[in-house]
Every structure is written in C-alpha cells, then in structure tokens.
Amino acid sequence: MKDPHADHMPSAAHHTAHDAGATTGSHEHSIAPAPIDHTRIDHSPHEHALHAEHSGHLSDDDAHDDHAGHGGHGGHAGHGADHVAQFRKLFWINLIIAIPVVGFSGMFAMLLGYTLPSFPGANLIAPVLGTVTYVWGGRPFLSGAVSEIRARKPGMMLLIALGITVAFLASWGATLGLLHHELEFWWELALLVVIMLLGHWIEMRSLAQTTTALDSLAALLPDEAERVEGDLIVKVAPTDLAVGDVVVVRPGGSVPADGTIVDGRADMDESMVTGESRTVVRSIGDTVTAGTVATDSGLRVEVAAIGDDTTLAGIQRLVTEAQNSTSRAQRIADKAAGWLFWFALAAAAITAIVWSAVGSPDAAVIRTITVLVIACPHALGLAIPLVVSIATERAARGGVLIKDRLALESMRTIDAVLFDKTGTLTKGEPTVTGVAAVGDRTPEMVLALAAAAEADSEHPLAQAIVRAAQDRNLTIAQATGFSSSPAVGVTATVHGEKIRVGGPHLLHEEGVFEIDAAETWRGEGAIILHVIQDGVVIGGLKLADEIRPESRDAVDALHKLGVEVVMITGDADAVAQAVSKELGIDRVFAGVRPEDKAAKIVELQTEGKQVAMVGDGVNDAPALAQANVGIAIGAGTDVAIASAGVILASSDPRSVLSVIELSRASYRKMKQNLWWAAGYNLISVPLAAGVLAPIGFVLPMSIGAILMSLSTVVVALNAQLLRRLDLTPANSTQTILGR
Template sequence: METATKSLISKTIPVTGMSCAACAVSVESMLAATEGIREAGVNFATQSVRVLFDPSKTNTSAMQQVIRSIGYDLIIDEENATEKQAELQASAYKQLQRKTIAAALLTLPVAVIGMFFMDMQYGNYIMWALTTPVLFVFGSSFYINAWKQARMGKANMDTLVALSTGIAYLFSVFNTLNPGFWHSRGLHPHVYFEAAAVVIVFIMVGKLLEQRAKSNTSAAIKKLIGLQPKTVWVIKDGEPVELLAAQVQPGDIILVRSGEKIPVDGVVEEGESYVDESMISGEPVAVHKTKGVPVFAGTINQKGSFRFRADKVGSETMLANIIRMVQEAQGSKAPVQKLVDKIAGIFVPVVIGIAILAFLVWVLAGGNNAVTHGLLAMVTVLVIACPCALGLATPTAIMVGVGKGAEQGILIRDAESLELGHKVNAIVLDKTGTITAGKPVVTDTLWKASARHLQSELEGILLAAEQQSEHPLATAVVQYLKERNAVPVKLSSFESITGKGISVKAGNIGYKAGSYKMALEDKMNIPADLQEAAGKWAAAAKTVICFAQDNEVLAVIAIADEVKPGSAKAVEALKKMGIDVYMFTGDNQQTAAAVAAQVGIQHFKAEALPADKAAFVKSLQDQGRIVAMVGDGINDSQALAQADISIAMGKGSDIAIDTAGMSLISSDLQQIPKALALSRSTVRAIRQNLFWAFIYNLIGIPLAAGVLYPVNGFLLNPMIAGAAMALSSVSVIGNSLRLKWKKF
C-alpha cells in the first residue's frame, strides 16, 4: 500500500524476525537513521513498518539491506507481501510449536532427576545430555536474539534468559566434570541443569501463545479481498464476455446476474434488482436498484439481473478504499511496548552489574576461598534473578482472563485488548445488528373490524402473495404469517408494481399489498383506527405495509428492526462506569433518533458511511480518549481497526469478528460492561504479579550477593536460590488463578 505526499512516499512494509517490543524499537531506530527516510513507525502487533521516504534518495531494497544487517528482514514484494507474511508467520508458529514440544519432552526427565534423584549414578551426565539440546537447539533463538541486542548495546528479556540459563548451564557442566574442585574446599558441587531447562520451556510456551495470535493478523484483510469477484461479464459487441476483474476499464458495460457479486463501482444502465449493501451501510434490507442508481464493488445482487456502466475500478472502488483504510488503521497504531520488555531493558543491566560487583567485592575482600565464594555469589544472583516470575506475571494473568472471558461468552482475540479495556472512556456503537437484532420482523398488525371474522382466509391470500414478492420486507411478513400457521391459497394472477408493492387475484377478487404511500396515492379507503395506528408506527420509525381488497384497506402491518432486550440496560451500565456512549448508523435520521431514544443514547449520527465511523473514532482519539468500537458488519471494519478496543457481535460478519480484538458470542450488549470489568480485574492482577516479582528480586538479589555474610555468616546457596525462584513463580500463578473465581 502506497500513497504520495508531494515528493515523499508513504508505504507500509511487512517485517519478519521481530520477537519483542525491543526488536521493534531497533528496526524503527535503524530505519529512522537511514538517509532519505523522513519517518518510520513499527507496529509490533501487525509485524509491519510504515515509512515516509524520499524516493530520490532511497528505495525499499536499500531499506531491506539495512534491516537485514541487524538480523531482521522486510518483505518488499508488493503483489504478494501480505500472503508471504502470513505464510512466514504460519511456518514460524509451526516450527516454534515443534520446538516447544520437543524441549518439554526432554525437560521432564531432567526436572524429575534434579528434584528427586539428584544423587543417582550418572544423573548429572544424563541431565547434561538432555539439557544441551533444550538450550542450544530448541532454545537457540534466545541466545541469538540476546547476541543481536548486545551488538546494538541493548538488552531485553532474551538477554536475561540467555545469561541466567547459560551461566547456570556452564557452572553445572564445570561441577559435573570437576566435582573435586569443590570437594577439596569443603563444598558440595551442585548442578542447575533442571533450572536452566525449565526456564527455557516456560518462556517458549509464552512465546508460542504470542505467535499464535500474530499468525491471524491478516485474516480480516484476506476476507475483505475475497469479496472482490475474480471474473466479470463485460458486454462486447452486444454479447457478454468473461474477463478478469482486473481488466475492467471505466466505461465498460457489465452484466450482473442473480446471486453474483458486483465487481466494480458504477451506475445502472439497464434492468432492475435488489442489492445487498450491508457491507457499506450495515442495513439488512436490500436496496432497490434501477436505471441511474449507483452500485458498489463487493455488494451482492439478490434477485434479477441488470447491466451497469463501470465508473471506478481497481484501487478506486469503495471496497478497495475500505481495505486500504483497514490496513492503515492497523498499521498506524503505536508499537506495542510490552511492560515486561521495558522493565527488562533496565532490569537486565542492573542484575548483570550486581552479579559482577558481587564477584569483585568477594575477590577484593580476600579471605579463605574468596574467589570460590565470589563465583558462587555471582551465579546465585543470576539464578535468583532469572525472569521466570517476571516473565509469567503478564501471560498467566492474561491466560486466566481470556479463559474467564470465554466462560462468560466473551472471546478475546488479543492480549492488548484485555490490557487496555480498563482505560476505555468512550464507546461507539453501531445500530443495526449491535443495538438492534439486525433482522426486520413484524412488530404490530391491526385488521379492519369487519374483516376480522375472515382473517385466517385473508392471511392465506397475503401469504401466497408475499411468497412471490421479491421485496426484502416480504420475508418478514412471510415469516410472521407462517408462525400464525397461515395456509397459502392458490392465486389466479400476480403482478409486481415497481416501487410500490404487488397486485394479485384470488378467484375474481383483486388484492394489493404495498407501502402506506401506495395506499395514499391510489386514494384507498383507510379506516380511521388503521390510519391512527399507521401514523403512530411511522413516528416510531417503523415501515408500514397496507393490505387491501380492491380499494379498501383491510389491514396495516408494521415492520421494524427491533432493539435487543438488553441494549438499554447495557447503555445504562456503561454510563455508570463513566463511559460516554455514541451511536453511528447508516440508517435514516428518523430511525436513528427513535432507536437512540429507546436505549437512552444522547449522541448519535445517521446516514454514516464506513469512512465516517472511522473518522469519528479517530477524532475522539485525537482528543485523548481511549475508544472502544462495537459493530457487526463489514461496514464497521474500518472503525473497528481504528479503535483502541474493537468488539464484534458474534453473529456478525466474519470480517468484523476477525478485525475485532473481542467478540461477544451471544451478541448481547450487556456483555460489554462485563468485558471491561474483566479487563480491570486482569490488569490489577498483572500489576500485583509484577509487584511481587520485584519484591522477590529486591530481597533475593542482595541476599544472593552475600550482604548478610559479614553480619552472621549467611550465604545463600544457589540451590536454595533456584527453589526461591520456583516459589516466586508459583505465587504469581496462584495470584493469577484468583481471577477464575471472581464474579462479573
């Protein structure tokens, strides 16, 4: 995707090889320092970088060389970049999955021997043999990434994992090969193979969960692209010729048959039909298309065929614009700065410094076995500071929170949504399918008093007539009459009256069914009570249908997209949480006002296009608001991608669900306050976990360094340090598990 601003070009390019937020910072800083690049912003969540550059000074190939020099890569093949990135992510996930399983299988016997059979014959050699591939084959990425960071003078979680496990491993190898070195000094040669292997496996499991989330980031774009038909029927010399959609030129006349997708934007030239435009408007009722009316790419022709003149093709269509805006919204978010990686950037150098300082102090202080004690102190500091508790603090709380959400019918697609939900102070709701059910149904009926004794027979005539109608609202009437067990009668004639309704005959008697406007224009006789009811329903933004015999209206029927039972309570609950609620819809002003009043929303906008929703979300964000967007349709996908938190209705379109960070299985809005409350509890647990992980390190590291030795001769044994490290992990996991029993 590329756009030009004067002489500068803005382009979003997929990045491969990034494993943490620190990697994203490295890629961003290297590109920003490259000549010709004005701006560079890496999105770690979508594994992409957006660059603004001068094409006269640099190009994508030069950028690729710069990034490759620090161990990462760019996908500069523009045609298949998204597909290639998806393939690489899927491949990386499968590879990591295989490595994690293999590492876990080798680690299990190491842990059993280290904990219960530490004195068995050749036990140390067995653990050494099993631990070596865990660290340097299956866990090699930690050491490679740590080396990359060290070359650039940076440190992250990989640095601490590599240092602590590497030194524990080397120390254990030395003790296995030279136990006499310690025996001669009156000390037992402990080994820490199991600590090194278990740490590697724990961290690999966390990365596996993260990689699985990343492998799905392109699904929404793929499905949007899938809305574009591959081939199209173009009229050449009066005959339809099948061409590739990419070959269509503005001005071509295109034939669209029943059930086909419209390939490009244009204007109807000949014929008429109903077209499902829910991907643009979000409204469930198909739109009647006649000569001179515009049609849009990706929308679906329902009944009938027509020809239209191509107006906008390729990247100019509204569907292409929606795809582009979703990509931009996903790529424009700030890089995900994981709290633990930020902390590790400071924590790691400090721990390394303390370990070295402890060694030097022991050596300089002198005394018996000063070098031995110094070496033990250094290893103990690095073992006790191993980031197991720190690394588990966030993922364990997230895992429990995600599981708790699933129990409540709230599917959480990414951890970022769960972490950020507690900050939401503005929420934008789509109307159709979100606040309302998204399906037109008959809400009210009123029959003329003198016709009620014949109502069953008349309902059979109306059912037979509506079953033959092509109008989208006919389905609602048919469903209603079937529920009343109406039996269709045989009609002697049927005629569709364009833009008004239908005219039928049962025997020799004529009947009409159509809009209230038709009844007025045909000057039908409408009883006063039916007129009053129709006026009241129309004021409530319901569609009124009249059923008449000859020139006498026998019944009026109201059809509407009903508000879901829990919508008003959900809006009230959100307001009590201090969240401002907005409603956006593609429907008309009267309907929007009626629905907003019914659920208690003061701020709403009608007749909104997809771009309008996304722009409104952006305007709220520009005001410093944390915005949640709730929607169910393709037309909501741009706004969902733009929002800080995106929530999709479980019964909505696949694209809305794939774009969203959260999905509500029941499509009940009352789940939203629960989801935000779950976010608050999860973030609270994460903070508590990090607090205890730091308290543990704050107490444990000085003890490991030997601060109490001059006072009472206490020197922390590395084995006890390993046990303390495990205990801190258990405490973090236990605190996270408390979420399982919390009620929302």
C-alpha cells in the same frame, strides 16, 4: 414478472422514515449481511509460530531474539507437547542422577555429619555424575546462553549458565585439590540443575496447555467426510474436498468444510464459533461453518470453502497472530528483563569483590553463584506472554477473536462505545412490529390476509409479513391471481375476496385514507403498509428493523460500567430516536453518510474520549480504523474485519462486554505478574549477596534456586486463573448487571 414492492421499499416513494428525508447509508438497509469470513486478512509472518524459542514468551522479531535462547526450549511453535515431554524426561533422569551426586558429595556429607563409603572410585561418583548433570541436564540453559550471546541480548539463560558453570568449575577445582575443599559444589550443582529443570517443565506445560487448547480447534473437524458422487456416498479426507462438492453431515456429525445447506434442516451447535451453547436452526440456503455440529438431523452441504480458507482456519490464524503481536506491557517486561540482567551481573560482581575484600574468597564464589541463580528474571519473561496466550485462547472459546493485543489492552480504558445501528443493535432485516385492525376485524385476521396475499412475493417485506403470521401460528390461506404493481403493492384473491397490500400510492389509487395509527408509526420511523379488502381499508402493518433482544442488556451493562453508549446510523432522525429511546442510548448521530462516520469518531475523540467502534459493514471500515479500538461484529464483511482489532464471531452486541471483562482481567494479571516477578528479584538479590550476613543470615544456594523456580511457578499459576473466566456474552453481561 416484476415484484410489486417498489412501494414496500424504504424509499420516498414508499413512506415513513424516508418521507422525512432520511439518508441511506450504503449498508443501513441491507437485508442480508454477508456471513463472516476470517480468511482474507493479511496475517503477520509469525502466524505459524506460537511461542517460538520460549519465544518466548515474546512476540515480535526483536522479542524472539530476546529469548532466543531458552534454547533448550526450542521452538514451542507447534512442538509444545514435545518440549513438555523433553523437560519431564530431563527432570526425572537428572533427579535420579542427582541422588548419588548428593549422597557422595564430600561437602554434603560434612554438612550432615556422615562418613562417605570408602570403596574404590567412590570419590569419583559425585564429579563424574555431576559432570553428566552439568553437560546433559544443563544443556538447555547452556545452549540458550550461547543463543543470547550470539544475539547480543544477554538474558535469563546466560545468568543460569553463568551460575552452573562457575559451580561446575569450582567443584572440579576443589576435587582436584586446586581450590579449597569448601568450594566443592557438586551437590549444589546437581540440585540447582534439577530444580531449574522442574521449573522449566512446569513452565513448558503451562505454555503447552495454551497451545494445545488452540490446536484443539483443529480437532473439531471430522476425520473423514462423506462426499456425494452421483448415487454413491464416498468417504474421503476433508483435505480431499473441493469447492462445489456436496457432502452428507449425519446427525451428531461435524461439518467438514464451510458451505451452504442444499438439503435438510438441523439444530446446529455453533459454540466453537460463537461461544454460545444454545443451538441455532439452520436450513436450506443457510451457511454453515466447518467444525459446527448438526445435533438432531442430517444435512447435505455444498462446500464453499476448504482448508485455509475456512472460518475455523481463520480463527486459528487470528488467535495465533494476536499471541505473536507485541503489546505495551510486553515491551515493558522485555525492557525490565534486560535491565535485570545487568542489575544481577553488577550485583554478582559487587558481591564477589566485597566478599573477597573481607577475606572470604570461598564465600565470594558461593555468594556470587547464588546471586546469579536467584536473580534470573525467568518469571518476568513468562509474566506477560502466558497471560496473553491464555487470554486470547479463552476469548476465542467465548466467540471473541483478538486480532491485535494492543486493542485488547486498550479496551479497559474505553469510556465511549459507538454502535452502528443496522446489523449491530438491530437485526438488519424488516420485522412486523405492530398490526392495527379497523372495524370488527382482529389484528390476527388482518395479518393472515396480508400474509396470504404476499405469500408468492420474494420481497423482504413480504417475507417478513409471512414470517410474522407463521410465528403467531396463523393459518395462511392459498391465494390466487397474484399480481404486483411497482411502487403500489400486491394484489391477490383470498377466499374469493380481493386483497391488496401496499404503501401510500395504493391508498391514493384506491381513494381511501390511512389508518389512525399511521401518524404515530411514521413518527417512530416505521415502514407502514395498509391492507385493503374489496376497496375498504381493514388494517395496517407496522414494519421496522427489529432491535436485537440482547441490545438492551448490552446498553444497560455498559452504563453500569460507566461507559457512554453512542449510536450512529444513516437512517433519519425519527428512526434513530425510536431505537435510542427503546434502548436508553445516551447519544445519537443520525443521517450520517458512510464517508462521514470516521469524522464522528474524531469528534468524540476531541472531547477526550477513548472510543470503541462496533460495526459490520464496508462503510464502517474507516470508522473502525479511526477508533481507539475497532470491533467488527459477527456478520461483518472482509473489509470491516481487516480494519478491526477485535472480531466478534457472533452478532450479539453483548460480546462487547466480554471484551471489556477480558481486557480488565488480563490487565490485572499482567500487573500482578510484573510486580511479583520484578519485586521478587529486587528483594531476593540483596539477600543472595549476603547483606544480612552480619546478623547471621546467609541464603543457601539451593534455597536460592528453589525460590527462583518458585517465582516462575507462581507467575504461571496466577496466569492460569484466567481459565476460570466464562466469556460467553450472556454470562459477561449478567455478571456485570449482577443478575
């Protein structure tokens, strides 16, 4: 039997907006948007390597070369915790070795005024253990220097290696009597290596925390799944599941793979995807994501995607891809680090020449080593990547997936946000927004009778009517004799009376007139259905695409930030203006065909605006690509996601505020770190060279090493402050609105 609602459809045959000549975009009236799928994006080849080679701290292939060295840091990729353990071990062992090196160093004894013990071999303790410190403790820096030389991209590791090598050779020269005894630097060398290892340990731990936080997404999956095999339930590893398998999810258990609920109903904790702590009800036919938790009751789920095809795997790839993409700020940092290497080398050469020229060759060596050590731009290498790593990880936990770091940087400059209406500002499904009754009937009576007549229909408008009655806790009577008539409506017998629900053709067929409210509703672009009882109009129903309750806060918060809010839709102007008026939107583009959306972006850009486009449909893809920042929202399609730089895991429009807040906070941290790292070097190098020696101030080499490591620690700790951001959509919006 044919469903009755040709007349219920938003079409000219039905009424309302399209009576006014609305143009329908290809997804503007889609009732059920496809669930988000993060799996079909072409990912960069770096997606499997996070921070490779202290990688650094860098992001693209060139950047990998830049810090290839950090050699001892080896690939952080997937091994962050291993490198933390290695540097911790190196630090503690070399600290223990450094104690006798310092204690038996002749120059250190002379400085403190004590006499060295005179047992056989005492004079070899400092040189032998100092050599162990240089070879073993200094190995990460020496191997990193070799990598930088091979890559023809000298950097911080080469500076460190030069400093400790000069100190090592000078110390052996002094020990063997070939050089002045004041050039015996064993104690300085040991402390320098220990301090450098401490700085790198702290740095590695900072990076590993970010990597671990990302890896923790994988830990959301259960260790085993319960697969239904006939009458049996068999425990298997999630990796052994196949598409089509049915699995049991116990109360409090995690979903092992993406799928569709085939039995049961539960409140699902989806915070790992959306960032929101509030649970969401999911029942038969709804999709669930791997890693989400059924909090209160059990489910049976038919597996739809496994392994790398799951949403969770897609999120991990997106976050990794973002952390490995290059940003403008990163390129500036890389260039600055390169210049600082040559600046330090030139300063060291000038220092050696000047101090030698004034007759102090010993001081020349000391000052040169100090310059090489203190000028190491290590903090600069960490300044940007650590901020980006933490920012993208925090964003993912807030339901914001950064696919392109350039998009994240650009969001802070956006001055116009263009929202697609259907599925973004609205829910993309019809909802009863008004009920009018005629005579002595009440709105509740009209709605209950309409719901009874529509109960056997599967049409979206019929389901909206039934849902509205259920939400109001109305009793829906059992109807009989259900029938439907295309382009007219439905007919059923309720309590022995003939009830009909339909659009304008039904009124014409019955020879009755529409209710008084119909004209006003039509002006608002609503869908209008009339309810007729035994040939008499007893009321009308107003249906519209329901506005998301979060949309108003999103618009208000954007206005408070000075951002213009624009809406674009394929709906008629009446529909668009009704939504615009309710939300307080600044500007509306109505009746826009899908292929013309990108042109509207260009129109805004020619006005000098930096535009962010928020959309979810296939027809939004060209506009998302054209915008300065494309944002695909929750229920978006694969095509929309592939065209966007930012993906919002939820369908909450307030998530846009989270992106802006994150962009501004990240930029502040990047700027602070760049100023600290570069400024520190520019100030400290002249001091290390001895420019204040004429007034009696000479910076000791060990203090120089401490300051260099301290600068790295400061940058790392400053970046860690980003972890305090709460990027859930509700919190970001409330913060901006000052509530």
